Amino acid sequence: MNDFKARPPxxxxxxxxxxxxxxxxxxxxxxxxxxxLKANERLVVADLAERHxxxxxxxxxxxxxxxxxxxxxISPNRGARVRPIDQDFVRDIYEIGVLIEPxxxxxFVNMATNExxxxxxxxxxxxxxxxxxxxxKHSELDTAFHxxxxxxxxxxxxxxxxxxxxxxxxxxxxxxxxxxARRITVMREHRQLIEHVKAQEADKAAETxxxxxxxxxxxxxxxxxxxxxxxxS
Amino acid sequence: MNDFKARPPxxxxxxxxxxxxxxxxxxxxxxxxxxxLKANERLVVADLAERHxxxxxxxxxxxxxxxxxxxxxISPNRGARVRPIDQDFVRDIYEIGVLIEPxxxxxFVNMATNExxxxxxxxxxxxxxxxxxxxxKHSELDTAFHxxxxxxxxxxxxxxxxxxxxxxxxxxxxxxxxxxARRITVMREHRQLIEHVKAQEADKAAETxxxxxxxxxxxxxxxxxxxxxxxxS
DNA sequence: TCACGCGAGATCATACATTGTTTGGCGGAA
DNA sequence: TTCCGCCAAACAATGTATGATCTCGCGTGA
Numbered sequence: 001m002n003d004f005k006a007r008p009p010x011x012x013x014x015x016x017x018x019x020x021x022x023x024x025x026x027x028x029x030x031x032x033x034x035x036x037l038k039a040n041e042r043l044v045v046a047d048l049a050e051r052h053x054x055x056x057x058x059x060x061x062x063x064x065x066x067x068x069x070x071x072x073x074i075s076p077n078r079g080a081r082v083r084p085i086d087q088d089f090v091r092d093i094y095e096i097g098v099l100i101e102p103x104x105x106x107x108f109v110n111m112a113t114n115e116x117x118x119x120x121x122x123x124x125x126x127x128x129x130x131x132x133x134x135x136x137k138h139s140e141l142d143t144a145f146h147x148x149x150x151x152x153x154x155x156x157x158x159x160x161x162x163x164x165x166x167x168x169x170x171x172x173x174x175x176x177x178x179x180x181a182r183r184i185t186v187m188r189e190h191r192q193l194i195e196h197v198k199a200q201e202a203d204k205a206a207e208t209x210x211x212x213x214x215x216x217x218x219x220x221x222x223x224x225x226x227x228x229x230x231x232x233s
Numbered sequence: 234m235n236d237f238k239a240r241p242p243x244x245x246x247x248x249x250x251x252x253x254x255x256x257x258x259x260x261x262x263x264x265x266x267x268x269x270l271k272a273n274e275r276l277v278v279a280d281l282a283e284r285h286x287x288x289x290x291x292x293x294x295x296x297x298x299x300x301x302x303x304x305x306x307i308s309p310n311r312g313a314r315v316r317p318i319d320q321d322f323v324r325d326i327y328e329i330g331v332l333i334e335p336x337x338x339x340x341f342v343n344m345a346t347n348e349x350x351x352x353x354x355x356x357x358x359x360x361x362x363x364x365x366x367x368x369x370k371h372s373e374l375d376t377a378f379h380x381x382x383x384x385x386x387x388x389x390x391x392x393x394x395x396x397x398x399x400x401x402x403x404x405x406x407x408x409x410x411x412x413x414a415r416r417i418t419v420m421r422e423h424r425q426l427i428e429h430v431k432a433q434e435a436d437k438a439a440e441t442x443x444x445x446x447x448x449x450x451x452x453x454x455x456x457x458x459x460x461x462x463x464x465x466s
Numbered sequence: 467t468c469a470c471g472c473g474a475g476a477t478c479a480t481a482c483a484t485t486g487t488t489t490g491g492c493g494g495a496a
Numbered sequence: 497t498t499c500c501g502c503c504a505a506a507c508a509a510t511g512t513a514t515g516a517t518c519t520c521g522c523g524t525g526a
Contacts, residue, residue, distance in 0.1 A: 044474090044475070044476095045475080045476075045477095046475075046476095054511075054512085055511060055512045055513070056512090056513095057290070057293075057510085057511060057512075057513095058510080058511065058512095060290075060294055060476095060477090061293055061294055061297045061510095062297075064294045064295075064297040064298045064301065065297045065298070065300065065301045066301075067298065067301065068297070068298050068299075068300065068301015068302050069301050070390075076476090076477095076519085077475090077476055077477075077518075077519045077520065078475090078476075078519080078520065078521090079475070079476060080476095088387075088389075089390075091388070092388045092389060092390035092391065093390060095336075095388055095391065096333065096388070096390060096391055096394070099332045099333055099336055099391075100329065100332055100333075103328075103332055154321075155324070155325045155328055155329070156321075156325060157303075157322075157325035157326060157329060158325065158328065158329055158332075161329070161394075277507095277508070277509095278508080278509075279508075287478075287479085288478060288479045288480070289479090289480095290477085290478060290479070290480090291477080291478065291479095293509090293510090309486090309509085309510090310485075310486045310487065310508085310509055310510075311486085311487065311488095311508090311509075312487095312508070312509060313509095
């Protein structure tokens with residue numbers, strides 16, 4: 001019944017330009033984020049067009065859009081390549097999150113209604129119930145948790161930025177498992193956050209979120225590092 | 234001889250994806266930012282193609298790119314419209330700057346070389362020499378000043394974000410004049426900033442930058458409000 | 467090593483098909 | 497008469513197809 005499929009905060013473009021449900025854009029984007037298209041892989045327009053059963057025109061437009069979002073690098077007359085979602089990329093993204101999310105949180109604390117808090121508690125209950133058993137589900141719920149806080153923020157730019165970054169991090173972390181230490185920390189920080197919101201302590205909430213995002217980013221980076229090391233051996 | 238034409242920090246998208254396409258992209262973008270294309274104005278592909286002497290294909294790609302950057306809104310089957318660069322837009326942007334720039338500055342303070350400081354002082358001297366006589370020149374110099382601080386930051390994402398926002402604010406503020414109060418404040422804050430960098434006081438520098446960006450944003454917003462009020466009468 | 471030529475593929479132009487949106491007029495109802 | 501809903505034509509977005517031209521990377525031969 002409560003389907004917490006992660007969805008972007010309202011007002012954020014669902015980038016569904018084409019009539020087709022799954023546009024070429026979305027397909028390519030998924031392929032990149034999910035890692036099906038490898039880092040620096042060449043994106044040949046004609047190939048993509050054939051693979052997705054379209055002509056070249058929609059593909060080219062999709063690539064431009066992806067460039068605008070930073071998933072693809074296009075060099076003049078040399079075509080498009082998959083932007084590597086490497087450690088630097090992830091670090092850049094989460095560091096920006098550390099700067100932005102506390103501000104969003106601060107606003108939320110001051111604007112939160114009882115319904116908001118109930119919603120947070122409900123989601124948190126589901127998170128605890130799941131207890132990382134289903135990592136995918138955890139990811140969805142965790143995203144929903146933070147979406148509740150940010151979705152109504154007046155700064156749509158900031159919210160949209162958060163969402164885009166979130167999508168990338170979510171996709172990357174999907175490849176890894178949570179360490180025990182991280183699981184405990186996530187739970188504790190979420191509970192702390194709810195307490196701070198209830199107590200209307202914006203500063204503390206902001207500080208907790210900063211720690212939360214920082215920790216999450218570091219965790220993913222560690223995983224990537226470990227994965228890379230394992231791969232190299 | 235010292236031409237401080239504002240240029241993006243190294244490694245930031247030179248958006249020169251295609252020979253011809255780049256120009257179409259740039260031209261449309263300029264038209265939007267400079268206000269030659271009005272808010273919500275409809276962007277008809279065929280018209281744009283004709284106006285810029287190209288076919289529709291590059292135009293369509295340019296529009297997708299602009300959509301990715303938030304300058305254009307595309308609704309399915311209804312085409313593209315100019316995204317209004319209104320007060321909300323500007324506020325969103327400068328608020329993000331207030332969050333990000335202090336962090337960039339903090340890093341700069343710790344990494345600054347003597348050459349960097351000399352560069353800052355040189356630019357500041359030019360700013361003082363110009364003393365707002367030529368607003369355009371001031372804008373260029375001011376941008377150069379901050380670029381010195383951010384251009385080598387390891388977080389390319391953050392630097393790029395700053396640059397894109399900067400471009401928008403620069404274009405918007407080009408329509409207005411600096412108030413006397415703002416002129417004095419800008420000078421003082423720049424000088425303060427240099428002092429903090431010299432003294433290696435990262436926190437103070439960050440705080441000054443936060444104030445600087447906040448003030449700059451507010452100033453532009455005030456101007457926009459005044460302009461709008463004058464226009465309405 | 468270095469110049470040259472070739473081929474893959476990007477970029478652009480053009481023409482056309484299809485589909486969804488807009489608009490202006492027409493006829494009937496109030 | 498005036499208002500309203502409906503419809504068709506104009507308009508334009510979107511996608512397809514094809515060909516021309518240009519750039520870049522690579523292999524070959526001097």
